[in-house]
Amino acid sequence: xQQLNQSPQSMFIQExxxxxxxxxxxxxxxxWLWYKQDPGEGxxxxxALYKAGELTSNGRLxxxxxxxxxxxxxxxxxxxPSDVGxxxxxxxxxxxxxxxxxxxFGQGTILTVHP
Amino acid sequence: xxxVSQHPSWVICKSGTSVKIECRSLDFQATTMFWYRQFPKQxxxxxxxxxxxxxxxxxxxxxxxxxxxxxxxLTLSTLTVTSAHPEDSSFYICSADPTDTNSYGYTFGSGxxxxxx
Numbered sequence: 001x002q003q004l005n006q007s008p009q010s011m012f013i014q015e016x017x018x019x020x021x022x023x024x025x026x027x028x029x030x031x032w033l034w035y036k037q038d039p040g041e042g043x044x045x046x047x048a049l050y051k052a053g054e055l056t057s058n059g060r061l062x063x064x065x066x067x068x069x070x071x072x073x074x075x076x077x078x079x080x081p082s083d084v085g086x087x088x089x090x091x092x093x094x095x096x097x098x099x100x101x102x103x104x105f106g107q108g109t110i111l112t113v114h115p
Numbered sequence: 116x117x118x119v120s121q122h123p124s125w126v127i128c129k130s131g132t133s134v135k136i137e138c139r140s141l142d143f144q145a146t147t148m149f150w151y152r153q154f155p156k157q158x159x160x161x162x163x164x165x166x167x168x169x170x171x172x173x174x175x176x177x178x179x180x181x182x183x184x185x186x187x188x189l190t191l192s193t194l195t196v197t198s199a200h201p202e203d204s205s206f207y208i209c210s211a212d213p214t215d216t217n218s219y220g221y222t223f224g225s226g227x228x229x230x231x232x
Contacts, residue, residue, distance in 0.1 A: 033221065035223075040124075040206075040226065040228065041225050041226060042119075042121070042208045042210075042223035042225045042226045043208075043223050044223070045222070045223075048221065088158065088159070101164070102149075102164070103149070103161070103210075103221075104161075105160075106158065107157075107158050108157075108158050110156075
């Protein structure tokens with residue numbers, strides 16, 4: 001089945017620093033999503049990307065949908081302590097095949113922000 | 116916005132008993148809901164797609180007799196873990212979206228922590 005490779009697995013940064021994480025896929029997704037998950041909670045949608053090449057911002061967050069539709073990145077600028085959590089990329093499989101109509105998640109990036 | 120409520124948020128049960136987890140769409144109707152399982156420090160793995168008024172579609176390797184799904188109304192899907200064992204201990208999460216949009220399952224519940232002792 002389709003798999004998403006997300007990197008890095010973890011990041012330890014100082015407050016105020018910028019963060020970048022990315023996801024790549026062996027196959028095409030028509031929609032890319034970025035989520036944040038706090039401990040003991042469900043994922044919360046941060047940004048949804050629907051078009052190849054699309055660049056979308058949500059406050060200090062910026063995400064882009066790769067031109068090939070096989071990759072996406074998420075940037076967080078000027079990190080703050082509340083940015084701590086696990087960030088997941090997800091691809092929506094609406095291009096047919098066994099992943100049609102389903103979300104496939106990356107492995108996650110654990111972000112730690114030191115004050 | 117769309118809100119998905121999950122109950123209970125945590126449950127502890129004895130081995131061999133059954134546990135029911137509810138997933139409700141609070142302010143919208145959902146013909147499709149999704150159930151995921153997440154082990155500590157791991158990603159979300161889709162278990163099954165819950166379809167209102169019809170049988171759920173299970174992912175490969177997920178035992179349908181073990182994880183019973185019922186989606187009897189447009190606002191409620193339930194996951195019952197039958198004859199639970201310690202290896203079923205995990206974080207279970209549901210997702211859904213309004214039926215008047217493509218149901219991608221973008222909105223997630225807050226999850227249920229199941230511990231089987």
